[in-house]
Amino acid sequence: MKRTPVCGRCGAFKTDHMDYGRGYLHCPRTEGGTFEASYPTTYTVVTDVGTFTRTSAREYTHAVVCLTKADDNERPDQRGRWGLIGFRSRLDLAMREFDYWSERETFAELRVYDIDGRRVR
Numbered sequence: 001m002k003r004t005p006v007c008g009r010c011g012a013f014k015t016d017h018m019d020y021g022r023g024y025l026h027c028p029r030t031e032g033g034t035f036e037a038s039y040p041t042t043y044t045v046v047t048d049v050g051t052f053t054r055t056s057a058r059e060y061t062h063a064v065v066c067l068t069k070a071d072d073n074e075r076p077d078q079r080g081r082w083g084l085i086g087f088r089s090r091l092d093l094a095m096r097e098f099d100y101w102s103e104r105e106t107f108a109e110l111r112v113y114d115i116d117g118r119r120v121r
Contacts, residue, residue, distance in 0.1 A: 041055070045117055047111075049082040056087075059089060060088065060115060061090060062089075062120065065083070065084055066084075066085050068083060068108065085110075091112075
């Protein structure tokens with residue numbers, strides 16, 4: 001996971017600041033008070049099926065990945081491709097997303113990975 005500095009005043013990372021939600025942080029090293037996070041974090045999950053990236057001011061811990069079903073009407077190079085459903089901030093939210101799409105049988109296969117690329121489910 002790539003960590004990007006957020007504080008122009010002290011050069012600290014987002015994890016070193018108190019998060020008040022909605023993109024506002026509190027800098028503990030200076031007396032600047034609360035300020036808007038100006039540099040979002042880039043999350044990259046490298047898995048055995050591909051690399052998925054998202055840039056956001058939120059913190060994410062898991063990614064839900066899907067394999068599309070092969071359709072005879074599609075071109076051969078577009079059948080059964082891996083794609084990202086979304087990043088989630090907690091394991092229980094990722095599992096809920098997994099269960100939601102599993103019930104609908106929309107995709108051929110679903111997987112959940114943590115932010116370090118280890119397969120959870």
